[in-house]
Amino acid sequence: MNPSSSCTVRVSALAKAYGANQVLRNINLEVARGEVVVIMGPSGSGKTTFIRSLNLLELPDRGSIEICGVALNDPATLPARELRRKTLQIRQQTAMVFQSFNLFPHMTALQNVIEGLISVKGVAKAEARERGLALLGKVGLAEKADAYPGKLSGGQKQRVAIARALAMDPEVILFDEPTSALDPELRDDVLNVMRALAAEGMTMLVVTHETRFARDVADRIIFMEGGHVLEDTTPALFFGAQGSERSRQFLGRLHE
Amino acid sequence: MIDLFVRALPLLEKAVVVTIGLGIGSFVLGSALGMLIALARISDARPLRWLAFAYVSVFRGTPLLIQILLIYFGLPNYGITIDPIPAALLALTLFSAAYLSENFRSGINAVDRGQWEAAWAMGMGYWKTLWRVILPQGLRIAIPPVGSRLIALMKDTSLASTVTVVELTRVADQLGATTFRYMDMFIIVGTIYWVINQLLTLLQTWLEEKLSRRYQ
Numbered sequence: 001m002n003p004s005s006s007c008t009v010r011v012s013a014l015a016k017a018y019g020a021n022q023v024l025r026n027i028n029l030e031v032a033r034g035e036v037v038v039i040m041g042p043s044g045s046g047k048t049t050f051i052r053s054l055n056l057l058e059l060p061d062r063g064s065i066e067i068c069g070v071a072l073n074d075p076a077t078l079p080a081r082e083l084r085r086k087t088l089q090i091r092q093q094t095a096m097v098f099q100s101f102n103l104f105p106h107m108t109a110l111q112n113v114i115e116g117l118i119s120v121k122g123v124a125k126a127e128a129r130e131r132g133l134a135l136l137g138k139v140g141l142a143e144k145a146d147a148y149p150g151k152l153s154g155g156q157k158q159r160v161a162i163a164r165a166l167a168m169d170p171e172v173i174l175f176d177e178p179t180s181a182l183d184p185e186l187r188d189d190v191l192n193v194m195r196a197l198a199a200e201g202m203t204m205l206v207v208t209h210e211t212r213f214a215r216d217v218a219d220r221i222i223f224m225e226g227g228h229v230l231e232d233t234t235p236a237l238f239f240g241a242q243g244s245e246r247s248r249q250f251l252g253r254l255h256e
Numbered sequence: 257m258i259d260l261f262v263r264a265l266p267l268l269e270k271a272v273v274v275t276i277g278l279g280i281g282s283f284v285l286g287s288a289l290g291m292l293i294a295l296a297r298i299s300d301a302r303p304l305r306w307l308a309f310a311y312v313s314v315f316r317g318t319p320l321l322i323q324i325l326l327i328y329f330g331l332p333n334y335g336i337t338i339d340p341i342p343a344a345l346l347a348l349t350l351f352s353a354a355y356l357s358e359n360f361r362s363g364i365n366a367v368d369r370g371q372w373e374a375a376w377a378m379g380m381g382y383w384k385t386l387w388r389v390i391l392p393q394g395l396r397i398a399i400p401p402v403g404s405r406l407i408a409l410m411k412d413t414s415l416a417s418t419v420t421v422v423e424l425t426r427v428a429d430q431l432g433a434t435t436f437r438y439m440d441m442f443i444i445v446g447t448i449y450w451v452i453n454q455l456l457t458l459l460q461t462w463l464e465e466k467l468s469r470r471y472q
Contacts, residue, residue, distance in 0.1 A: 057373055091379040102374035105471055106392045116378040119388055150471045168378055 007033045007068035007093070007171040007203065009054070014063035015227075016049055023049045024060065025227040031172075031220075034201040038214040038235075041224035042250060047207045050224065051174050054205065055094045056087040068093045068171045095165035099177040101157040103149040109136060109160045110145040116168045135163040139193050155186030162193055173197070175206040209254060215239050223247050257440045264431050264444065271427040272448060274341070278423060279410040279452075282348030286409070287402075289349065290356030295386075297361050308357070315354035321415050323347045328419040344416035352409050359405060363398030364390055396467045403460035407453045414449075424448055 009031040016024040023046045031037050039047045052058040054065060056075065064073040070089045072078070078086070103112050114132035117123040123131070136142050139159040149157055158178055165173055175194070179187040191213050198204060198217045208214065214221060214235060221238040223231040223246075231238065231247060238247060261268075296308035315323070324347040327338060338346065367390050375385035417426035428445035432438035 055377055057377065088379055088381070091377060094377075096374075096377040098370060098374065098377075100368075100370050102368070102370035104371065104374070104389055104393075106396070115388065116380070119384055120379045148471055164378070 008066075009068075009172060009203070009205070010064075010066040011054070012064050014050070014053065014060050014065065016046075016053060016058060016060045023227050024053070027063070027227075027229055029222065029229065029232070031203065031205065033171075033203055035219045036198045036202075036204045036206065036217055037220045037222060038218035039205065039207045039222045039224060040209065040214065040250070041230075042253075044226075045224040046227040047224045048176055051176050051205055051207050052096075054172075054174055055091050055096055057096070065090070092168075093171045094174055095168050095170035095172075096174045096176065097158070097161050097165050097178045099180050101149070101154070101161045101181070103157055103161055103164070105149050108146050108148055109141060109152065109163075112149070112160055113163045113167050116164070120168070132163075132167060135166050136160070138166070138196075139163045140189070153186060154182045155189045158182065158190045159193055162190070162197075166197075172203045172205065175204065175208065177207050177209070179208065179210060211239070211251065211254060223250070225250075257444065260431075260435065260437055260440050261444050264427070264441070267422075267427045267431065268424070268444075268448070271422055271424045272452075274421065274423040275410070275413050275449075276452065278341070278344055278348060278413040278416055278421070279406070281345055282352055282413075283406050283409055285345070285349040286352030286356050289353035291360055293353060293357035294360035294364065297357065298364060312354045312357060315350050316358075320347065320351045320412055321418065323351055324415055324419055340416070340419050340421045343419055344413070344421050348409060348412060348416070351412070352405060355405050355408075356402060359398045359401040360394070362401070363394035363396075365394075366397045367393045396464075399460065399464050399467070403456070403463075406460075407456055410453055410456065411449060 011029045014027040041047045053060045061076050067090050072086050110132045114128040117128040179190050218235050293308045296304040327347050328343040375389045414425035424445045428441040432441040
Protein backbone atom coordinates (compact mmCIF):
# COMPACT_ATOMS: atom_id res chain seq x y z
CA MET A 1 0.00 0.00 0.00
CA ASN A 2 1.16 3.45 -0.82
CA PRO A 3 0.02 5.85 1.88
CA SER A 4 0.54 8.97 -0.21
CA SER A 5 -1.96 7.98 -2.88
CA SER A 6 -5.65 8.34 -2.38
CA CYS A 7 -6.88 5.31 -4.21
CA THR A 8 -10.57 4.95 -4.71
CA VAL A 9 -12.77 2.49 -6.48
CA ARG A 10 -15.50 4.12 -8.50
CA VAL A 11 -18.12 2.17 -10.37
CA SER A 12 -20.97 3.73 -12.27
CA ALA A 13 -23.88 2.39 -14.25
CA LEU A 14 -22.30 -1.05 -14.49
CA ALA A 15 -24.44 -3.59 -16.35
CA LYS A 16 -23.89 -7.14 -17.50
CA ALA A 17 -26.12 -9.78 -19.04
CA TYR A 18 -25.65 -13.41 -19.95
CA GLY A 19 -28.02 -13.79 -22.84
CA ALA A 20 -31.45 -12.86 -21.56
CA ASN A 21 -30.32 -12.97 -17.94
CA GLN A 22 -29.54 -9.44 -16.77
CA VAL A 23 -27.08 -10.18 -13.95
CA LEU A 24 -26.03 -6.63 -13.16
CA ARG A 25 -28.30 -3.62 -13.62
CA ASN A 26 -26.91 -0.16 -13.18
CA ILE A 27 -24.52 -0.70 -10.26
CA ASN A 28 -23.06 2.44 -8.71
CA LEU A 29 -20.51 2.31 -5.94
CA GLU A 30 -17.66 4.31 -4.55
CA VAL A 31 -15.13 2.88 -2.14
CA ALA A 32 -12.59 5.09 -0.40
CA ARG A 33 -9.04 4.08 0.34
CA GLY A 34 -8.82 1.86 3.42
CA GLU A 35 -12.52 1.05 3.47
CA VAL A 36 -13.75 -2.48 4.02
CA VAL A 37 -16.92 -3.07 2.04
CA VAL A 38 -18.83 -6.29 2.49
CA ILE A 39 -21.20 -7.29 -0.29
CA MET A 40 -24.05 -9.54 0.70
CA GLY A 41 -27.06 -10.88 -1.05
CA PRO A 42 -28.87 -14.06 -2.00
CA SER A 43 -27.33 -16.33 -4.62
CA GLY A 44 -28.03 -15.07 -8.10
CA SER A 45 -28.01 -11.48 -6.88
CA GLY A 46 -25.00 -10.66 -9.05
CA LYS A 47 -22.51 -10.09 -6.25
CA THR A 48 -19.90 -12.49 -7.58
CA THR A 49 -20.27 -11.21 -11.13
CA PHE A 50 -19.93 -7.70 -9.77
CA ILE A 51 -16.70 -8.32 -7.88
CA ARG A 52 -15.28 -10.27 -10.82
CA SER A 53 -15.99 -7.40 -13.18
CA LEU A 54 -13.88 -5.08 -11.05
CA ASN A 55 -10.71 -6.82 -12.28
CA LEU A 56 -12.26 -7.63 -15.65
CA LEU A 57 -12.51 -11.39 -15.16
CA GLU A 58 -16.03 -10.62 -16.33
CA LEU A 59 -16.37 -8.07 -19.06
CA PRO A 60 -19.24 -5.70 -18.27
CA ASP A 61 -21.55 -4.74 -21.13
CA ARG A 62 -21.87 -1.13 -20.07
CA GLY A 63 -20.75 1.29 -17.41
CA SER A 64 -17.44 2.46 -16.10
CA ILE A 65 -14.89 1.26 -13.60
CA GLU A 66 -12.16 3.37 -12.09
CA ILE A 67 -9.58 1.92 -9.75
CA CYS A 68 -6.77 4.10 -8.44
CA GLY A 69 -6.88 6.43 -11.40
CA VAL A 70 -7.16 3.74 -14.07
CA ALA A 71 -10.50 4.35 -15.71
CA LEU A 72 -12.40 2.13 -18.13
CA ASN A 73 -15.53 3.43 -19.80
CA ASP A 74 -17.76 0.93 -21.54
CA PRO A 75 -14.95 -1.65 -21.69
CA ALA A 76 -16.88 -3.89 -24.10
CA THR A 77 -16.66 -1.21 -26.78
CA LEU A 78 -12.89 -0.64 -26.51
CA PRO A 79 -10.48 -1.90 -29.17
CA ALA A 80 -8.94 -5.21 -28.08
CA ARG A 81 -5.46 -3.82 -27.53
CA GLU A 82 -6.66 -0.85 -25.50
CA LEU A 83 -8.83 -3.14 -23.39
CA ARG A 84 -5.90 -5.49 -22.74
CA ARG A 85 -3.64 -2.62 -21.70
CA LYS A 86 -6.20 -1.14 -19.29
CA THR A 87 -7.10 -4.54 -17.95
CA LEU A 88 -3.47 -5.24 -17.07
CA GLN A 89 -3.23 -1.82 -15.39
CA ILE A 90 -6.30 -2.52 -13.29
CA ARG A 91 -5.05 -5.98 -12.39
CA GLN A 92 -1.82 -4.42 -11.15
CA GLN A 93 -3.82 -2.37 -8.66
CA THR A 94 -6.02 -5.22 -7.52
CA ALA A 95 -5.61 -8.75 -6.24
CA MET A 96 -8.27 -11.40 -5.96
CA VAL A 97 -8.91 -14.19 -3.49
CA PHE A 98 -11.17 -16.89 -4.89
CA GLN A 99 -13.73 -19.15 -3.29
CA SER A 100 -11.91 -22.22 -4.63
CA PHE A 101 -8.43 -20.83 -3.75
CA ASN A 102 -7.04 -21.54 -7.23
CA LEU A 103 -3.55 -22.16 -5.93
CA PHE A 104 -1.17 -23.52 -8.54
CA PRO A 105 -0.95 -27.22 -7.62
CA HIS A 106 2.43 -27.76 -9.27
CA MET A 107 4.08 -25.10 -7.13
CA THR A 108 4.90 -25.10 -3.42
CA ALA A 109 3.21 -22.61 -1.11
CA LEU A 110 6.21 -20.31 -1.38
CA GLN A 111 6.40 -20.66 -5.16
CA ASN A 112 2.71 -19.79 -5.36
CA VAL A 113 3.27 -16.63 -3.33
CA ILE A 114 6.28 -15.43 -5.31
CA GLU A 115 5.14 -16.49 -8.79
CA GLY A 116 3.70 -13.07 -9.59
CA LEU A 117 6.68 -11.25 -8.11
CA ILE A 118 9.01 -13.18 -10.39
CA SER A 119 7.03 -13.53 -13.58
CA VAL A 120 4.97 -10.32 -13.53
CA LYS A 121 7.02 -7.86 -11.52
CA GLY A 122 10.44 -9.20 -12.47
CA VAL A 123 11.71 -9.25 -8.88
CA ALA A 124 14.95 -11.18 -8.40
CA LYS A 125 14.45 -14.68 -7.05
CA ALA A 126 16.35 -14.21 -3.79
CA GLU A 127 14.46 -11.04 -2.94
CA ALA A 128 11.12 -12.59 -3.95
CA ARG A 129 11.86 -15.56 -1.71
CA GLU A 130 12.56 -13.34 1.24
CA ARG A 131 9.34 -11.39 0.72
CA GLY A 132 7.40 -14.58 0.14
CA LEU A 133 8.61 -16.12 3.38
CA ALA A 134 7.72 -12.96 5.27
CA LEU A 135 4.19 -13.03 3.81
CA LEU A 136 3.74 -16.69 4.64
CA GLY A 137 4.84 -15.82 8.16
CA LYS A 138 2.25 -13.08 8.24
CA VAL A 139 -0.56 -15.54 7.46
CA GLY A 140 0.90 -18.01 9.97
CA LEU A 141 2.24 -20.54 7.49
CA ALA A 142 5.99 -19.98 7.41
CA GLU A 143 6.58 -23.63 8.17
CA LYS A 144 4.52 -24.69 5.14
CA ALA A 145 6.66 -22.80 2.63
CA ASP A 146 7.82 -25.97 0.87
CA ALA A 147 4.50 -27.83 1.03
CA TYR A 148 2.50 -28.38 -2.15
CA PRO A 149 -1.15 -27.27 -2.02
CA GLY A 150 -2.21 -30.93 -2.10
CA LYS A 151 -0.79 -31.28 1.40
CA LEU A 152 -2.55 -28.22 2.85
CA SER A 153 -5.97 -27.96 4.46
CA GLY A 154 -8.57 -25.69 2.88
CA GLY A 155 -7.96 -22.97 5.43
CA GLN A 156 -4.23 -23.16 4.88
CA LYS A 157 -4.72 -23.02 1.12
CA GLN A 158 -6.80 -19.90 1.41
CA ARG A 159 -4.23 -18.24 3.65
CA VAL A 160 -1.53 -19.03 1.09
CA ALA A 161 -3.83 -17.52 -1.53
CA ILE A 162 -4.11 -14.36 0.59
CA ALA A 163 -0.33 -14.22 0.92
CA ARG A 164 -0.12 -14.63 -2.85
CA ALA A 165 -2.52 -11.72 -3.27
CA LEU A 166 -0.53 -9.55 -0.85
CA ALA A 167 2.73 -10.31 -2.65
CA MET A 168 1.56 -8.24 -5.59
CA ASP A 169 1.31 -5.21 -3.33
CA PRO A 170 -2.25 -4.42 -4.40
CA GLU A 171 -4.14 -1.25 -3.60
CA VAL A 172 -7.38 -3.20 -3.34
CA ILE A 173 -8.06 -6.84 -2.56
CA LEU A 174 -11.21 -8.45 -3.93
CA PHE A 175 -12.47 -11.45 -1.94
CA ASP A 176 -15.00 -13.67 -3.67
CA GLU A 177 -16.63 -15.79 -0.95
CA PRO A 178 -13.24 -16.63 0.58
CA THR A 179 -14.62 -18.95 3.26
CA SER A 180 -17.58 -20.55 1.49
CA ALA A 181 -15.63 -23.65 0.47
CA LEU A 182 -14.26 -24.19 3.98
CA ASP A 183 -15.50 -26.28 6.87
CA PRO A 184 -16.81 -23.98 9.61
CA GLU A 185 -13.94 -24.83 11.96
CA LEU A 186 -11.39 -23.78 9.35
CA ARG A 187 -12.99 -20.43 8.59
CA ASP A 188 -11.73 -18.48 11.57
CA ASP A 189 -8.07 -18.76 10.59
CA VAL A 190 -8.86 -17.17 7.25
CA LEU A 191 -11.19 -14.57 8.72
CA ASN A 192 -8.59 -13.61 11.32
CA VAL A 193 -6.04 -12.95 8.60
CA MET A 194 -8.64 -10.79 6.85
CA ARG A 195 -9.38 -8.92 10.06
CA ALA A 196 -5.67 -8.18 10.47
CA LEU A 197 -5.51 -6.84 6.92
CA ALA A 198 -8.50 -4.62 7.52
CA ALA A 199 -6.90 -3.30 10.70
CA GLU A 200 -3.80 -2.40 8.71
CA GLY A 201 -5.92 -0.23 6.47
CA MET A 202 -6.11 -2.43 3.38
CA THR A 203 -8.93 -1.53 1.00
CA MET A 204 -11.08 -4.61 0.75
CA LEU A 205 -14.22 -5.63 -1.11
CA VAL A 206 -15.55 -8.86 0.31
CA VAL A 207 -18.39 -10.97 -1.01
CA THR A 208 -19.32 -13.18 1.91
CA HIS A 209 -22.08 -14.69 3.99
CA GLU A 210 -20.06 -14.33 7.21
CA THR A 211 -22.32 -12.04 9.19
CA ARG A 212 -20.06 -11.84 12.22
CA PHE A 213 -17.14 -10.76 10.08
CA ALA A 214 -19.34 -8.25 8.27
CA ARG A 215 -20.65 -6.82 11.54
CA ASP A 216 -17.20 -6.55 13.16
CA VAL A 217 -14.99 -5.52 10.28
CA ALA A 218 -17.00 -3.87 7.53
CA ASP A 219 -17.21 -0.12 7.22
CA ARG A 220 -20.11 -0.56 4.85
CA ILE A 221 -22.50 -3.26 3.77
CA ILE A 222 -23.75 -3.46 0.22
CA PHE A 223 -26.88 -5.55 -0.11
CA MET A 224 -27.53 -6.77 -3.63
CA GLU A 225 -30.49 -8.49 -5.18
CA GLY A 226 -31.53 -9.11 -8.77
CA GLY A 227 -28.51 -7.23 -10.09
CA HIS A 228 -29.32 -4.08 -8.11
CA VAL A 229 -27.71 -2.55 -5.08
CA LEU A 230 -30.71 -2.48 -2.74
CA GLU A 231 -28.87 -1.03 0.21
CA ASP A 232 -25.60 0.72 0.84
CA THR A 233 -25.44 1.17 4.56
CA THR A 234 -23.47 0.65 7.77
CA PRO A 235 -23.29 -2.70 9.57
CA ALA A 236 -25.08 -1.17 12.56
CA LEU A 237 -28.03 -0.20 10.41
CA PHE A 238 -27.96 -3.33 8.25
CA PHE A 239 -27.92 -5.76 11.14
CA GLY A 240 -29.94 -3.56 13.49
CA ALA A 241 -33.64 -3.67 14.13
CA GLN A 242 -34.19 -0.79 11.71
CA GLY A 243 -32.83 -2.75 8.72
CA SER A 244 -35.08 -3.05 5.70
CA GLU A 245 -37.64 -5.81 5.54
CA ARG A 246 -35.89 -7.44 2.60
CA SER A 247 -32.50 -7.57 4.30
CA ARG A 248 -34.03 -8.89 7.53
CA GLN A 249 -35.65 -11.64 5.52
CA PHE A 250 -32.30 -12.43 3.89
CA LEU A 251 -30.43 -12.48 7.21
CA GLY A 252 -33.16 -14.56 8.78
CA ARG A 253 -32.72 -17.19 6.11
CA LEU A 254 -28.94 -17.08 6.48
CA HIS A 255 -29.25 -18.05 10.13
CA GLU A 256 -31.65 -20.88 9.60
CA MET B 257 15.57 -69.45 -34.22
CA ILE B 258 18.65 -68.37 -32.29
CA ASP B 259 20.94 -69.23 -35.18
CA LEU B 260 18.83 -67.09 -37.47
CA PHE B 261 18.82 -64.26 -34.95
CA VAL B 262 22.63 -64.37 -34.72
CA ARG B 263 22.94 -64.39 -38.51
CA ALA B 264 20.49 -61.51 -38.84
CA LEU B 265 22.05 -59.50 -36.04
CA PRO B 266 24.25 -57.17 -38.13
CA LEU B 267 21.24 -56.18 -40.26
CA LEU B 268 18.90 -55.96 -37.28
CA GLU B 269 21.30 -53.71 -35.42
CA LYS B 270 21.17 -51.15 -38.20
CA ALA B 271 17.43 -51.57 -38.68
CA VAL B 272 16.63 -51.05 -35.03
CA VAL B 273 18.46 -47.72 -35.13
CA VAL B 274 16.36 -46.68 -38.12
CA THR B 275 13.12 -47.79 -36.45
CA ILE B 276 13.88 -46.02 -33.18
CA GLY B 277 15.21 -42.99 -35.05
CA LEU B 278 12.01 -42.73 -37.11
CA GLY B 279 9.80 -43.27 -34.06
CA ILE B 280 11.54 -40.84 -31.69
CA GLY B 281 12.32 -38.34 -34.46
CA SER B 282 8.74 -38.12 -35.66
CA PHE B 283 7.53 -38.04 -32.06
CA VAL B 284 9.70 -35.03 -31.21
CA LEU B 285 8.89 -33.17 -34.42
CA GLY B 286 5.24 -34.23 -34.25
CA SER B 287 5.02 -33.00 -30.65
CA ALA B 288 6.36 -29.58 -31.62
CA LEU B 289 3.95 -29.31 -34.55
CA GLY B 290 1.14 -30.85 -32.50
CA MET B 291 1.62 -28.24 -29.77
CA LEU B 292 1.35 -25.43 -32.31
CA ILE B 293 -1.82 -27.01 -33.70
CA ALA B 294 -3.27 -27.45 -30.21
CA LEU B 295 -2.59 -23.77 -29.43
CA ALA B 296 -4.24 -22.80 -32.70
CA ARG B 297 -7.24 -24.94 -31.81
CA ILE B 298 -7.77 -23.07 -28.52
CA SER B 299 -6.88 -19.63 -29.88
CA ASP B 300 -9.33 -16.74 -30.10
CA ALA B 301 -8.65 -16.30 -33.80
CA ARG B 302 -11.27 -18.12 -35.80
CA PRO B 303 -9.14 -18.67 -38.96
CA LEU B 304 -6.42 -20.31 -36.84
CA ARG B 305 -8.95 -22.54 -35.12
CA TRP B 306 -10.40 -23.51 -38.46
CA LEU B 307 -7.02 -24.29 -40.01
CA ALA B 308 -6.03 -26.46 -37.07
CA PHE B 309 -9.35 -28.27 -37.22
CA ALA B 310 -8.91 -28.92 -40.95
CA TYR B 311 -5.37 -30.20 -40.39
CA VAL B 312 -6.44 -32.68 -37.74
CA SER B 313 -9.39 -33.75 -39.84
CA VAL B 314 -7.20 -34.55 -42.85
CA PHE B 315 -4.20 -36.18 -41.17
CA ARG B 316 -6.19 -38.14 -38.64
CA GLY B 317 -8.91 -39.03 -41.09
CA THR B 318 -6.76 -40.68 -43.75
CA PRO B 319 -4.58 -43.81 -43.45
CA LEU B 320 -0.92 -43.31 -42.58
CA LEU B 321 -0.02 -45.71 -45.38
CA ILE B 322 -1.72 -43.43 -47.92
CA GLN B 323 0.14 -40.43 -46.51
CA ILE B 324 3.49 -42.22 -46.79
CA LEU B 325 2.82 -43.45 -50.32
CA LEU B 326 1.56 -40.04 -51.36
CA ILE B 327 4.67 -38.29 -50.12
CA TYR B 328 7.12 -40.82 -51.55
CA PHE B 329 5.44 -41.87 -54.79
CA GLY B 330 2.96 -39.07 -55.36
CA LEU B 331 4.99 -35.90 -54.85
CA PRO B 332 7.60 -36.75 -57.52
CA ASN B 333 4.79 -36.21 -60.08
CA TYR B 334 5.00 -32.56 -59.04
CA GLY B 335 8.79 -32.47 -59.14
CA ILE B 336 9.26 -32.99 -55.42
CA THR B 337 11.46 -35.98 -54.75
CA ILE B 338 12.22 -36.95 -51.18
CA ASP B 339 14.53 -39.74 -50.08
CA PRO B 340 12.90 -42.72 -48.36
CA ILE B 341 13.89 -41.94 -44.77
CA PRO B 342 13.03 -38.21 -44.88
CA ALA B 343 9.78 -39.08 -46.67
CA ALA B 344 8.83 -41.57 -43.96
CA LEU B 345 9.89 -39.16 -41.22
CA LEU B 346 7.80 -36.41 -42.77
CA ALA B 347 4.71 -38.59 -43.10
CA LEU B 348 5.03 -39.94 -39.54
CA THR B 349 5.54 -36.40 -38.21
CA LEU B 350 2.52 -34.94 -40.00
CA PHE B 351 0.39 -37.91 -38.98
CA SER B 352 1.44 -37.98 -35.30
CA ALA B 353 1.09 -34.19 -34.99
CA ALA B 354 -2.63 -34.54 -35.69
CA TYR B 355 -3.10 -37.05 -32.87
CA LEU B 356 -0.70 -35.39 -30.46
CA SER B 357 -2.39 -32.01 -30.92
CA GLU B 358 -5.61 -33.58 -29.69
CA ASN B 359 -3.81 -35.08 -26.67
CA PHE B 360 -2.28 -31.71 -25.82
CA ARG B 361 -5.55 -29.88 -26.35
CA SER B 362 -7.47 -32.17 -24.05
CA GLY B 363 -4.70 -31.85 -21.43
CA ILE B 364 -4.84 -28.08 -21.58
CA ASN B 365 -8.64 -28.07 -21.46
CA ALA B 366 -8.57 -30.36 -18.43
CA VAL B 367 -6.82 -27.69 -16.37
CA ASP B 368 -9.32 -25.91 -14.16
CA ARG B 369 -10.52 -22.56 -15.47
CA GLY B 370 -9.70 -21.08 -12.06
CA GLN B 371 -6.01 -21.55 -12.81
CA TRP B 372 -6.24 -19.17 -15.76
CA GLU B 373 -8.22 -16.73 -13.66
CA ALA B 374 -5.79 -16.78 -10.75
CA ALA B 375 -2.91 -16.04 -13.13
CA TRP B 376 -4.84 -13.33 -14.96
CA ALA B 377 -5.92 -11.72 -11.70
CA MET B 378 -2.27 -11.30 -10.74
CA GLY B 379 -1.55 -9.58 -14.04
CA MET B 380 -0.05 -12.40 -16.11
CA GLY B 381 -0.66 -12.32 -19.83
CA TYR B 382 -1.94 -15.18 -21.96
CA TRP B 383 1.42 -16.69 -22.96
CA LYS B 384 2.97 -16.38 -19.55
CA THR B 385 -0.07 -18.03 -18.00
CA LEU B 386 0.09 -20.80 -20.55
CA TRP B 387 3.80 -21.38 -20.01
CA ARG B 388 4.06 -21.04 -16.23
CA VAL B 389 0.68 -22.29 -15.05
CA ILE B 390 -1.34 -24.20 -17.64
CA LEU B 391 1.16 -26.28 -19.61
CA PRO B 392 2.97 -27.74 -16.57
CA GLN B 393 -0.38 -29.10 -15.43
CA GLY B 394 -1.90 -29.88 -18.83
CA LEU B 395 1.13 -31.78 -20.09
CA ARG B 396 1.19 -33.90 -16.98
CA ILE B 397 -2.45 -34.80 -17.60
CA ALA B 398 -1.57 -35.59 -21.21
CA ILE B 399 1.26 -38.03 -20.37
CA PRO B 400 -0.77 -41.28 -20.60
CA PRO B 401 -2.37 -40.58 -24.01
CA VAL B 402 0.88 -39.09 -25.33
CA GLY B 403 2.76 -42.19 -24.13
CA SER B 404 0.26 -44.39 -25.95
CA ARG B 405 0.75 -42.30 -29.04
CA LEU B 406 4.54 -42.76 -28.88
CA ILE B 407 4.08 -46.51 -28.63
CA ALA B 408 1.64 -46.55 -31.54
CA LEU B 409 4.06 -44.43 -33.52
CA MET B 410 6.91 -46.84 -32.86
CA LYS B 411 4.79 -49.58 -34.44
CA ASP B 412 3.63 -47.33 -37.27
CA THR B 413 7.24 -46.94 -38.40
CA SER B 414 6.87 -50.42 -39.91
CA LEU B 415 4.89 -48.80 -42.72
CA ALA B 416 8.08 -47.06 -43.81
CA SER B 417 9.11 -50.45 -45.21
CA THR B 418 6.71 -49.83 -48.09
CA VAL B 419 8.87 -46.98 -49.35
CA THR B 420 12.10 -49.01 -49.19
CA VAL B 421 13.27 -47.78 -45.79
CA VAL B 422 15.37 -50.57 -44.31
CA GLU B 423 13.90 -50.70 -40.85
CA LEU B 424 12.95 -53.74 -38.75
CA THR B 425 9.96 -54.90 -40.75
CA ARG B 426 11.74 -54.64 -44.08
CA VAL B 427 14.74 -56.57 -42.75
CA ALA B 428 12.41 -59.30 -41.54
CA ASP B 429 10.68 -59.39 -44.89
CA GLN B 430 13.95 -59.56 -46.82
CA LEU B 431 15.58 -62.19 -44.62
CA GLY B 432 12.36 -64.19 -44.55
CA ALA B 433 12.38 -64.23 -48.33
CA THR B 434 16.00 -65.33 -48.64
CA THR B 435 15.84 -68.00 -45.90
CA PHE B 436 12.19 -69.05 -46.32
CA ARG B 437 11.90 -68.71 -42.53
CA TYR B 438 9.24 -65.99 -42.42
CA MET B 439 7.69 -67.28 -39.23
CA ASP B 440 10.93 -67.07 -37.26
CA MET B 441 11.92 -63.71 -38.72
CA PHE B 442 8.61 -62.04 -37.95
CA ILE B 443 8.59 -63.46 -34.43
CA ILE B 444 12.10 -62.08 -33.87
CA VAL B 445 11.20 -58.66 -35.18
CA GLY B 446 7.85 -58.62 -33.38
CA THR B 447 9.73 -59.34 -30.16
CA ILE B 448 12.10 -56.46 -30.78
CA TYR B 449 9.15 -54.03 -31.24
CA TRP B 450 7.64 -55.40 -28.05
CA VAL B 451 10.86 -54.90 -26.06
CA ILE B 452 11.23 -51.32 -27.31
CA ASN B 453 7.65 -50.55 -26.33
CA GLN B 454 8.00 -52.16 -22.91
CA LEU B 455 10.94 -49.85 -22.26
CA LEU B 456 8.85 -46.88 -23.37
CA THR B 457 6.03 -48.00 -21.09
CA LEU B 458 8.44 -48.13 -18.15
CA LEU B 459 9.65 -44.65 -19.02
CA GLN B 460 6.09 -43.36 -19.13
CA THR B 461 5.21 -44.92 -15.79
CA TRP B 462 8.34 -43.49 -14.20
CA LEU B 463 7.57 -40.02 -15.57
CA GLU B 464 3.98 -40.15 -14.35
CA GLU B 465 5.03 -41.24 -10.86
CA LYS B 466 7.74 -38.63 -10.63
CA LEU B 467 5.49 -35.78 -11.68
CA SER B 468 2.48 -36.74 -9.62
CA ARG B 469 4.51 -37.40 -6.48
CA ARG B 470 5.60 -33.77 -6.50
CA TYR B 471 2.01 -32.65 -6.15
CA GLN B 472 1.50 -34.45 -2.90
